[in-house]
Amino acid sequence: MNAVTAAPMVALVGNPNAGKTSLFNALTGARQKVGNYPGVTVERKVGAMQLPDGSHVEIVDLPGTYSLSPHSPDEQVTRDVLMGEHGIERAPDAIICVVDATNLRNHLRFVLELARLGRPMVVALNMIDLADRDGTKIDTAQLSQRLGLPVVPTVAVRRRGLADLGQEALSMLTREAVPPGPGADIRALQHEALRIAQAVTTLSGGAGAATRRIDNIALHPVFGPVILAALLFIMFQAVFAWAEAPMAWIEAGIAALQEIAAGALPEGWFRSMIVDGVLAGVGGVVVFLPQILILFAFILVLEQSGYMTRAAFLMDRLMAYVGLNGRAFIPLLSSFACAIPGIMATRSIDDPKDRLTTILIAPLMTCSARLPVYAVMIAAFIPDRQIGFANLQGLVLLGLYVFGIVGAMVAALVLRRTVARGAGSGFMMEMPKYQWPILRDLIIGLWQRGVVFMKRAGGIILASTVLLWAFASYPVPPEGSDESPIEYSIAGRIGSALEVVFSPIGFNHEISMTMLPTLAAREVSVAALGTIYSLQTDDEDALQESLVDRLRSAWPLPTALAFLVWVVFAPQCISTLAVVKRETNGWKWPIFMFTYLFALAYVMAGLTYWISRALIG
Amino acid sequence: MRIEDLKTGQSASVVKIRETGTHAAEALRLREMGFDEGIEIELLHRGLIGGCPIALRVGNNVIALRKAASRLIEVSVTPAGVQAEAAE
Numbered sequence A: 001m002n003a004v005t006a007a008p009m010v011a012l013v014g015n016p017n018a019g020k021t022s023l024f025n026a027l028t029g030a031r032q033k034v035g036n037y038p039g040v041t042v043e044r045k046v047g048a049m050q051l052p053d054g055s056h057v058e059i060v061d062l063p064g065t066y067s068l069s070p071h072s073p074d075e076q077v078t079r080d081v082l083m084g085e086h087g088i089e090r091a092p093d094a095i096i097c098v099v100d101a102t103n104l105r106n107h108l109r110f111v112l113e114l115a116r117l118g119r120p121m122v123v124a125l126n127m128i129d130l131a132d133r134d135g136t137k138i139d140t141a142q143l144s145q146r147l148g149l150p151v152v153p154t155v156a157v158r159r160r161g162l163a164d165l166g167q168e169a170l171s172m173l174t175r176e177a178v179p180p181g182p183g184a185d186i187r188a189l190q191h192e193a194l195r196i197a198q199a200v201t202t203l204s205g206g207a208g209a210a211t212r213r214i215d216n217i218a219l220h221p222v223f224g225p226v227i228l229a230a231l232l233f234i235m236f237q238a239v240f241a242w243a244e245a246p247m248a249w250i251e252a253g254i255a256a257l258q259e260i261a262a263g264a265l266p267e268g269w270f271r272s273m274i275v276d277g278v279l280a281g282v283g284g285v286v287v288f289l290p291q292i293l294i295l296f297a298f299i300l301v302l303e304q305s306g307y308m309t310r311a312a313f314l315m316d317r318l319m320a321y322v323g324l325n326g327r328a329f330i331p332l333l334s335s336f337a338c339a340i341p342g343i344m345a346t347r348s349i350d351d352p353k354d355r356l357t358t359i360l361i362a363p364l365m366t367c368s369a370r371l372p373v374y375a376v377m378i379a380a381f382i383p384d385r386q387i388g389f390a391n392l393q394g395l396v397l398l399g400l401y402v403f404g405i406v407g408a409m410v411a412a413l414v415l416r417r418t419v420a421r422g423a424g425s426g427f428m429m430e431m432p433k434y435q436w437p438i439l440r441d442l443i444i445g446l447w448q449r450g451v452v453f454m455k456r457a458g459g460i461i462l463a464s465t466v467l468l469w470a471f472a473s474y475p476v477p478p479e480g481s482d483e484s485p486i487e488y489s490i491a492g493r494i495g496s497a498l499e500v501v502f503s504p505i506g507f508n509h510e511i512s513m514t515m516l517p518t519l520a521a522r523e524v525s526v527a528a529l530g531t532i533y534s535l536q537t538d539d540e541d542a543l544q545e546s547l548v549d550r551l552r553s554a555w556p557l558p559t560a561l562a563f564l565v566w567v568v569f570a571p572q573c574i575s576t577l578a579v580v581k582r583e584t585n586g587w588k589w590p591i592f593m594f595t596y597l598f599a600l601a602y603v604m605a606g607l608t609y610w611i612s613r614a615l616i617g
Numbered sequence B: 001m002r003i004e005d006l007k008t009g010q011s012a013s014v015v016k017i018r019e020t021g022t023h024a025a026e027a028l029r030l031r032e033m034g035f036d037e038g039i040e041i042e043l044l045h046r047g048l049i050g051g052c053p054i055a056l057r058v059g060n061n062v063i064a065l066r067k068a069a070s071r072l073i074e075v076s077v078t079p080a081g082v083q084a085e086a087a088e
């Protein structure tokens, strides 16, 4: 070992759901998402781990894989790093292979494959608690002897066995890699694994009885889909019901801040920027934090408990009709919170065409950023009337969600027959044992989402609202000009130019002006309308008048409906496009996505406008 | 026989995995998921529409897959008694 160079690197490897991420968290204390869905670890996760001698090693949580023959981008990364063929990541100095003790046979096959690489390696025999519970006894000493590798029993979620693991990792680092042996045929590995597993397992009980009982209901052909539908219903219900109170607090807090700022700052451009630009714009976004956190809390619990893979099972057939597979369900569900984590979650989809299609339709899932727009528009234009059991406003909101989903399905069908043509790779996945979600991991996961969201609010959204404020305020019209300041401003001029494009589908000047800033983030469109309308009037009373009332009096109904439909399909925010570029390695697909969504939104909004105008008059 | 011809709850053992030609990649995946000649499987669940996908117990694991992939696997039903005798 050379002490002058960077710290040695240890890679965590193993089959999906072996407990790599849990072990990584336990070893490093790093903040990272833990989930049950195979392939949830899609990003490179590095942390520092202290060894018993006080030195530190760098530890990397590699994506789970079943073998060194990659089937997905995820697995490709793992293979490349382990083979020392990854462009950026150096080859690990040692490997910790995480093995699920309740599923020894299959996990040992991978251990045997890895062992042939010749790199120093320790086996972490994880989930030993579950093996105990099932009545399975594993002779660790004999396992170690047969494998020719150190074996350390661990329980990642209870932090058991970590010290021993550190000790073994330390001794591994003094060992040199030997040249890799010849690759073996998978059958030979399977048979060797089976032989070893049988030899070291002295007592095997009926495994996973609880999981079996739950699955009898959760995967029941009739009850299964009913339960899934009920869960989704409760989830969306909770997103609205539970978030109401915290959202009201945030709104009140922002209003108070605006008042303080207005009182404390001298009249002038700076005060206008802070109150009308920053506080109004960023506040309008931060208000959605409660909804996003609630939605993610549900998704994390579903993932950690193991239910998510069951949902994928139940959805697979429906997905197959539009040329996708059940795995697409998880990314698409995440996209209801935000398309960005959704698109990143597609990395676990093996087939490139399946994956591309899922990426391209993910923005059609109604992300939480669209909610503010829906909420304002519905409050302004849809009567708060009871229809049977349901409320008309609620029905319209539900309708908009369904509209997005149906649009996505149709888009998938078309994409699968055109740009993403090709036979699907099918659907095959492991369904892990059910687990109680671990509160600590849940909180870490939520914290990460919250931080990402707030960073966005503080970064791109803050920047764009300030920019919009500036565009809407400058240049100031000369004294005596009969043009209103907003018309004279840059925003007004851009709006006028865009109006040529948008007026055929019923959009007015104000909507046209929001088009550019809305690219920063969808929720900006409400803030933008707020800015535009409050800047458009000097009348104090009109300023007090809420945006809802303003819109109601200023927009004809067909325009409002067309705008709502536009928001369902419209090209997504720049951050989404940036993620698509990263995930597809180029500009081709983000440009394609922008174009197809723009065309779709334009046509649908236009149809809505003309049809509703013909009907309403 | 084919896996889809099993009754729900019925066990069988894998006789053969077809892995020629275009099936090679899918067959490799099946092996990685734990399918192997001689392994005992059990048909646990079927999807509502067309009985697809299906969930199988493979050793200690539960695997979901589509009918098309399951057709690469040939199984035979061996009554527990016969199996035990064979093991004697």
Ligand SMILES: Nc1nc2c(ncn2[C@@H]2O[C@H](COP(=O)(O)OP(=O)(O)O)[C@@H](O)[C@H]2O)c(=O)[nH]1
Pocket (backbone or CB within 6 Å): A014, A015, A016, A017, A018, A019, A020, A021, A022, A023, A034, A035, A036, A037, A038, A039, A040, A041, A064, A126, A127, A128, A129, A130, A154, A155, A156, A157, A158, A304, A305, A435, A438
């Ligand atoms: N009972 C038990 N559960 C564990 C253990 N290690 C991990 N888990 C759980 O197993 C599931 C999968 O773990 P995770 O770390 O996400 O696996 P990965 O896919 O290998 O990263 C999670 O629900 C963990 O809470 C363990 O030692 N004992």
Ligand SMILES: [Mg+2]
Pocket (backbone or CB within 6 Å): A020, A021, A022, A034, A035, A040, A041, A064
């Ligand atoms: Mg993981």
